[in-house]
Amino acid sequence: MKFPEEQIDALKAIIPSVSQANEGGYDYLLLENLILPDGCQPAVTDALLCPSPREGYSSRLFFASQITGGPQRNWNGNIRALGRNWYAVSWQTIPGLKLVEMLMIHLKALRHP
Amino acid sequence: MKTNIIKLRLPGSLYQRIMTDLKRPHDFAYERVGFIFGVTTTINEYTRLITFNGYQPVDDDDYIKDDSVGACIGSRAIRSAMQRVMDQSCSAFHVHLHNHKGQPKPSGDDIAGLPPVIDSLANIDPDQPHGVLILSKDSFFSWVKVKGEIQLVIPEIISAVRYPMVIQFPSEKKAALNKLLLRQSFLGERSTAIFEHIKVGVVGLGGGGSHLVQQLAHLGIKHFTLFDFDKVEDSNHNRLIGAHFADIKRKLSKTEIARRLILAINPKAEITIVNARWQEATDKLQQCEVAFGGVDTYEDRGQLEAECRRYLIPLIDIGMDVHQTEQGFHISGQVILSMPGQSCMRCLGFINEDKLAMEAAKYGKVGGRPQVVWPNGLLASSAVGIFTDLVTGWSGQQERIVYLAYDGNSGLISNHVRLEYLEPDCDHYTLEQLGPPKFIKL
Numbered sequence: 001m002k003f004p005e006e007q008i009d010a011l012k013a014i015i016p017s018v019s020q021a022n023e024g025g026y027d028y029l030l031l032e033n034l035i036l037p038d039g040c041q042p043a044v045t046d047a048l049l050c051p052s053p054r055e056g057y058s059s060r061l062f063f064a065s066q067i068t069g070g071p072q073r074n075w076n077g078n079i080r081a082l083g084r085n086w087y088a089v090s091w092q093t094i095p096g097l098k099l100v101e102m103l104m105i106h107l108k109a110l111r112h113p
Numbered sequence: 114m115k116t117n118i119i120k121l122r123l124p125g126s127l128y129q130r131i132m133t134d135l136k137r138p139h140d141f142a143y144e145r146v147g148f149i150f151g152v153t154t155t156i157n158e159y160t161r162l163i164t165f166n167g168y169q170p171v172d173d174d175d176y177i178k179d180d181s182v183g184a185c186i187g188s189r190a191i192r193s194a195m196q197r198v199m200d201q202s203c204s205a206f207h208v209h210l211h212n213h214k215g216q217p218k219p220s221g222d223d224i225a226g227l228p229p230v231i232d233s234l235a236n237i238d239p240d241q242p243h244g245v246l247i248l249s250k251d252s253f254f255s256w257v258k259v260k261g262e263i264q265l266v267i268p269e270i271i272s273a274v275r276y277p278m279v280i281q282f283p284s285e286k287k288a289a290l291n292k293l294l295l296r297q298s299f300l301g302e303r304s305t306a307i308f309e310h311i312k313v314g315v316v317g318l319g320g321g322g323s324h325l326v327q328q329l330a331h332l333g334i335k336h337f338t339l340f341d342f343d344k345v346e347d348s349n350h351n352r353l354i355g356a357h358f359a360d361i362k363r364k365l366s367k368t369e370i371a372r373r374l375i376l377a378i379n380p381k382a383e384i385t386i387v388n389a390r391w392q393e394a395t396d397k398l399q400q401c402e403v404a405f406g407g408v409d410t411y412e413d414r415g416q417l418e419a420e421c422r423r424y425l426i427p428l429i430d431i432g433m434d435v436h437q438t439e440q441g442f443h444i445s446g447q448v449i450l451s452m453p454g455q456s457c458m459r460c461l462g463f464i465n466e467d468k469l470a471m472e473a474a475k476y477g478k479v480g481g482r483p484q485v486v487w488p489n490g491l492l493a494s495s496a497v498g499i500f501t502d503l504v505t506g507w508s509g510q511q512e513r514i515v516y517l518a519y520d521g522n523s524g525l526i527s528n529h530v531r532l533e534y535l536e537p538d539c540d541h542y543t544l545e546q547l548g549p550p551k552f553i554k555l
Contacts, residue, residue: 003555004326006164008555010555018553018554018555019552019553019554019555020552020553020555021550021551021552021553023419023542024415024418024422024457024459024541024542025459027165029555030552041432042463052467053466053470054466054471055412055464055466055469055470055473056469056470056473056474062310064189074552076332076473078392079392079412079416080392080395080416080419080420080553081419082370082550083395083423083549083550085392085393
């Protein structure tokens with residue numbers, strides 16, 4: 001899948017290291033050294049964004065480990081993908097978002113209200 | 114302990130392409146030559162897996178007339194292979210065919226002429242293993258040059274991953290007559306040796322997996338890798354083969370129960386146990402030549418299939434379910450052979466987004482799903498039968514795609530109707546995705 005260039009550029013303005021891979025029919029974006037909201041442990045982590053529908057979610061953001069320090073969440077995603085184990089919060093996004101919007105909404109799950 | 118274990122795996126489509134190309138007659142050369150390219154996965158300190166994903170035949174014009182050898186190729190052909198190694202940082206193997214049955218052996222010309230070709234490839238990228246692969250009609254021979262080793266290494270196993278598989282264990286000796294397996298000698302002259310050497314993974318040791326290990330042990334499988342994080346409970350007792358009543362009180366792990374069961378049948382079995390989710394020990398899975406899946410969810414099946422496809426491991430999945438309808442209860446089940454290069458569980462329509470979404474919505478509310486012993490036994494038996502044919506080829510069936518549907522109310526097991534409407538190729542998993550994942554920088 002080819003993502004719109006302007007969306008990738010916008011994503012790279014936030015996180016410079018973005019790369020793409022496909023597995024099992026899903027396209028993924030690997031976001032290396034993603035800075036997480038204040039209070040999160042770890043503060044920086046790799047993340048894997050699946051921008052297409054998966055398991056009933058319009059998109060999913062997987063983290064390299066379960067993140068602590070944020071609000072209590074339902075960590076129901078625990079998957080093996082692209083040679084690593086990943087963890088995700090049950091967090092829905094609406095369809096049709098741009099990549100940056102998607103990422104920001106997923107990161108809200110880790111932010112204290 | 115062996116410190117340099119190499120496993121070579123070729124996808125069936127690539128194997129077929131190589132065989133077809135190498136069998137073509139040449140104007141003057143007695144045999145043809147090509148190069149195959151692959152990616153190397155360092156599984157652990159001692160074990161490397163090379164999965165091949167590309168083939169480059171030597172052009173007709175690059176053969177040099179020399180009646181003293183089967184084939185003499187010019188430097189342009191070797192340079193072209195070296196260029197690919199440089200561009201892709203991959204492994205490269207010189208490949209040719211000895212057109213007979215049985216394990217090929219390097220000829221005098223091969224012994225004299227091929228090590229320098231390997232050296233040329235290794236000079237370009239010494240970090241990657243390079244080598245020679247000699248094919249016969251039904252077997253292989255290989256030498257591999259590994260960084261830091263003076264001697265060329267002979268792989269532990271070479272396999273073409275197709276139906277049936279072509280498997281060669283270079284250390285294999287003609288098996289002595291085994292009275293315990295006498296009644297299954299129709300499975301082929303090499304069947305006993307294959308069962309003795311092949312490494313089989315069983316993921317999930319519940320109702321299905323416990324039947325599987327019991328039958329595999331009877332079949333003569335010696336090397337097992339068993340994955341299950343769970344311990345036996347009261348609710349498992351109606352279907353967990355090998356579980357004793359006292360095990361429940363002792364909270365014995367399902368892997369321990371399976372180990373005890375296997376060893377009672379075959380005391381010489383070598384069993385590796387993983388008391389965790391398989392995702393926590395993928396190195397152990399990658400070493401298996403064939404895997405069985407007896408996992409509970411579509412999500413887990415999809416992940417296991419992805420991992421198996423990446424490392425060219427045929428996966429035989431079994432599962433059953435009990436549904437309540439207006440007419441009463443209905444038992445259904447399936448046996449699927451997910452063969453790398455062929456239709457995957459998504460192509461077969463067994464896994465789709467709707468099922469995954471429904472499953473995720475029920476997460477944590479599943480409760481005690483109804484399960485009984487006999488459908489698991491029947492599905493496991495069918496799966497072991499498919500495995501046996503896959504690795505021995507005893508039935509003579511070729512390129513079989515397996516999706517069996519079980520109707521537990523009628524007791525019938527038959528080809529799933531979806532097999533009639535299949536697309537020939539799987540686009541969910543490609544040869545480019547073999548080995549460690551490659552990310553494209555954006």
